[in-house]
Each structure stands twice: as structure tokens, then as C-alpha cells.
Amino acid sequence: MFKSITVVIIAASTASSFAAVNPYPMALRASLSANAKSQSLNEWESSGFTPHDLFARFRAQGNAAEFCEALVALPPRDLALFEAELESPLNQRLLPCRDSLLGKLENHWNQFNTTTLLDVPTDPEAHRLPSLEKVVDPTTTRATVATGGLEKGEIAITLDDGPHPTRTRRILEIFKSWGVRATFFELGFQAHARPKVSRDVLAQGHSIGSHSWDHPNLPALAEKDLPAALAQIDRGRKAVEAAIGENFPFFRFPYGATNEILSKYVTDQGLVSFLWNMDSMDWKLRDPAELLKGLAAILDQGKPGIILFHDIHEQDVLVMEPFLQMLKDRAYSTVVFVPRKSPALLP
Ligand SMILES: [Zn+2]
Structure with a gap:
């Protein structure tokens, strides 16, 4: 018992x-x-x-x-x-x-009401920021672009990992109302899943580079399986090209992580590889007020260059308009990277 x-x-x-x-x-x-x-x-x-x-x-x-x-x-x-x-x-x-x-x-x-984050005028006439083009020639730009060769007071907004089903378009609306153009680095699987959003990004005059198929750490993958890492680059690029019907020779390594072989491969494909010198830290700062505070601190350093955002995060959508207002308050001009067309491609 x-x-x-x-x-x-x-x-x-x-x-x-x-x-x-x-x-x-x-x-x-x-x-x-x-x-x-x-x-x-x-x-x-x-x-x-x-x-x-x-x-x-x-x-x-x-x-x-x-x-x-x-x-x-x-x-x-x-x-x-x-x-x-x-x-x-x-x-x-x-x-x-x-x-x-x-x-x-x-x-x-x-629950977040971003109008309380910063006083952004409601008059659309006040929403203007200078927008410049920076031409990048993939045949002569061999090194990785980290600051974009921008001058004081110039900032290139870049947005990675989209297109997102709703957030990318909301950011596009904000950019449209401010007259801002940006450079997007899209993932292949995202562009493949929603090509119409990618085409809307293009239609509004933004540039679109690729960012691999689904965001692995490419050097880590290359150590185990180099062909798989190279296929990530190719597949991502082809998916973006298939979505928008155009080929931008721009690429960004996921996490900015690369090695010599991969960087050479990207260059050999005629792609310019972009990094950034200002990180919004949106991958970490999920509270819009904290994110905006960090952005103010970055801008107060007064550096020109490339800033990294992700159009898949809600906090980025929520702070984008206050961020543009901060640029305006500090007399920044925004910059979009555009590729120089090779003479063979010109009409
Ligand atoms: Zn990314």
C-alpha cells in the first residue's frame, strides 16, 4: 500500500x-x-x-x-x-x-501619442526639408561607404529590413509631406512578399538597395557554407529587382557584418556596400521618447553622414516626424544616394 x-x-x-x-x-x-x-x-x-x-x-x-x-x-x-x-x-x-x-x-x-514628444507645427507648409542627391558610381566606389562623403549639415536617412506591410507606407507619407527622399535597404523575402510596397517606395523617388534574402550573419554563414552566404546576397538582390523592376547597385550587409571574401564578392557584383556612422539604436530603444532623446543626442554631435533606421519598427514611425523637425531645427539637409548610370545603360 x-x-x-x-x-x-x-x-x-x-x-x-x-x-x-x-x-x-x-x-x-x-x-x-x-x-x-x-x-x-x-x-x-x-x-x-x-x-x-x-x-x-x-x-x-x-x-x-x-x-x-x-x-x-x-x-x-x-x-x-x-x-x-x-x-x-x-x-x-x-x-x-x-x-x-x-x-x-x-x-x-x-497608447503613444507622439505629438507630445516634440512640438511639430501642424501647418504642412512648415514641413519642408532640403533634399539633395548624392551620386554614387559603382565602378569607381570600391570601398565601403560609411559616411557617404557628406558635408557638414548633410544627413542621409537609411531604412533597413522592410518593406513592412503598413509601417513603410506610413513613413513614406511622412517623407512625402516633408519633401524628403531616403535610401531603403530591403530584405529579399520582404520585397517578395509585398512587391507593391516596394514599388511605392520607388515611385516616391527613394533609392532601394538590397540587404540579403532573410538577414543572416553572412560571415558566420560563410564559414560554414560559403555558397549559401553568396546565394543570400544574390537571392536578396534578385527579389528586390523582381519587385521593383529596377536594379540599384546598392547593398548593405545585415548587422554591417562582413569579411574580406564577402566584401570582394559584393564589389565584383558591381554593388556598392553601405554602412552607417550614426545608429538610431532603434533595435534597442523601443520607447519612442527614449529613441527620440537618443536621436537628439546624435544630432547634437553635429556630424554629417548616414543614419540607420528600420522601417519595420513602430517606434520608428512614431518618431519620424519629430525627428525631421529636429533636423529642420538644426538646419540639416537630407540626402538620397542615387547610382550613376553606366554609359551603356543610358538611352
Ligand atoms: Zn538589417
């Missing part, structure tokens, strides 16, 4: 300790903490705990119920770190909790 009760108790406690081993809460915490600690995009990437890494591991061998349980438990401001992965077509049908999590984030973002 006693013996059988002991067996039952042991069985029950073993079962419950198995049930308690859900690895996802810890993985999500590791991701949030690595994000908070990182000082640069490259450092954040090297942590091995980016949402991209976590979701790739989940797709390879994950348990959807356990992953959902962990995601549902996050407060919205933490959940926001994983939003791009929740929205990604790659994960669309894998998580039963996806729609409710995205709904929770929508409510979270709706």
Missing part, C-alpha cells in the same frame, strides 16, 4: 518537473538582456540571442505551445522586441498565439 503511494508521488513529481522545463522563458529573457546590454548592432547580433536566432531555432525544432506560453507571459514592452519575427511571413503559420500577440502589441503602440 505505502509502496504504491510512493511510486505515484514519484511519478507525479517527475511528470511535473518535466512539464516545468519549458526552455523558452529563459531564452526570451536571455534575448532581452543581451539586447539591453549591447552597445552596437554587431554586438547584439554576436550574442546569439537575437529574435532572428531564437525564431530560427524554434522553426528548426520548436514546440509551439511552449513558445507561445513564454511569449504570452511577456509584458508588451518586452514582447515588442520580438514583433518583427511575429510578423515575419516565415513564422506566420507556426504559432497559434501569433494574432493575439500582435493584437496586444497594437494596443501597446496605440
Whole structure:
């Protein structure tokens, strides 16, 4: 009698300790903490705990119920770190909790009223910023472009990882009303999923480079499988070209991470590789007020050059108009990079 009760108790406690081993809460915490600690995009990437890494591991061998349980438990401001992965077509049908999590984030973002962040005049006539073109010749620009050779008072706005189903267009509307042109670095799978948004970006006079197919760390991938890394570059570029019917010879390495072989390959393809010298830190600052404060500090250094944003993040949409107003207050001109057409291509 006693013996059988002991067996039952042991069985029950073993079962419950198995049930308690859900690895996802810890993985999500590791991701949030690595994000908070990182000082640069490259450092954040090297942590091995980016949402991209976590979701790739989940797709390879994950348990959807356990992953959902962990995601549902996050407060919205933490959940926001994983939003791009929740929205990604790659994960669309894998998580039963996806729609409710995205709904929770929508409510979270709706509470921010950015008109309180900075006094932006409502008169559209006041929304003008000088917009300049900087011609980049891929046949002579061999080195990676980090500052774009811009002069004092000039800033090139660049936006990566889109096109996003709704946010890219909202940013386009803001740019249109301010007369601003920018350079977008799109992911292949995103452009493939929504080519119409890419065409709208192009139609408004912006430049569009590519940014790989789905954002791996290319040097890390190249160490294991060089052809796969090169295919990421080619596939991303072709997808963007197929979406917009035009070929911009512009490329940006995911996380700005590259090595000698990859950089040479990109140059050999006739592509100019762009980095940045000002990071908005939007991959880390998810609160619009904090993001805008960081942007003010960057602009107060008075450097010219290339600033990095991501048109997939809601906080970027929310701060974009106040940011443009800050540029105006500091007498900046915005710059779009345009490729010099090779003589063979001219009509
Ligand atoms: Zn990126």
C-alpha cells in the first residue's frame, strides 16, 4: 500500500518537473538582456540571442505551445522586441498565439501619442526639408561607404529590413509631406512578399538597395557554407529587382557584418556596400521618447553622414516626424544616394 503511494508521488513529481522545463522563458529573457546590454548592432547580433536566432531555432525544432506560453507571459514592452519575427511571413503559420500577440502589441503602440514628444507645427507648409542627391558610381566606389562623403549639415536617412506591410507606407507619407527622399535597404523575402510596397517606395523617388534574402550573419554563414552566404546576397538582390523592376547597385550587409571574401564578392557584383556612422539604436530603444532623446543626442554631435533606421519598427514611425523637425531645427539637409548610370545603360 505505502509502496504504491510512493511510486505515484514519484511519478507525479517527475511528470511535473518535466512539464516545468519549458526552455523558452529563459531564452526570451536571455534575448532581452543581451539586447539591453549591447552597445552596437554587431554586438547584439554576436550574442546569439537575437529574435532572428531564437525564431530560427524554434522553426528548426520548436514546440509551439511552449513558445507561445513564454511569449504570452511577456509584458508588451518586452514582447515588442520580438514583433518583427511575429510578423515575419516565415513564422506566420507556426504559432497559434501569433494574432493575439500582435493584437496586444497594437494596443501597446496605440497608447503613444507622439505629438507630445516634440512640438511639430501642424501647418504642412512648415514641413519642408532640403533634399539633395548624392551620386554614387559603382565602378569607381570600391570601398565601403560609411559616411557617404557628406558635408557638414548633410544627413542621409537609411531604412533597413522592410518593406513592412503598413509601417513603410506610413513613413513614406511622412517623407512625402516633408519633401524628403531616403535610401531603403530591403530584405529579399520582404520585397517578395509585398512587391507593391516596394514599388511605392520607388515611385516616391527613394533609392532601394538590397540587404540579403532573410538577414543572416553572412560571415558566420560563410564559414560554414560559403555558397549559401553568396546565394543570400544574390537571392536578396534578385527579389528586390523582381519587385521593383529596377536594379540599384546598392547593398548593405545585415548587422554591417562582413569579411574580406564577402566584401570582394559584393564589389565584383558591381554593388556598392553601405554602412552607417550614426545608429538610431532603434533595435534597442523601443520607447519612442527614449529613441527620440537618443536621436537628439546624435544630432547634437553635429556630424554629417548616414543614419540607420528600420522601417519595420513602430517606434520608428512614431518618431519620424519629430525627428525631421529636429533636423529642420538644426538646419540639416537630407540626402538620397542615387547610382550613376553606366554609359551603356543610358538611352
Ligand atoms: Zn538589417
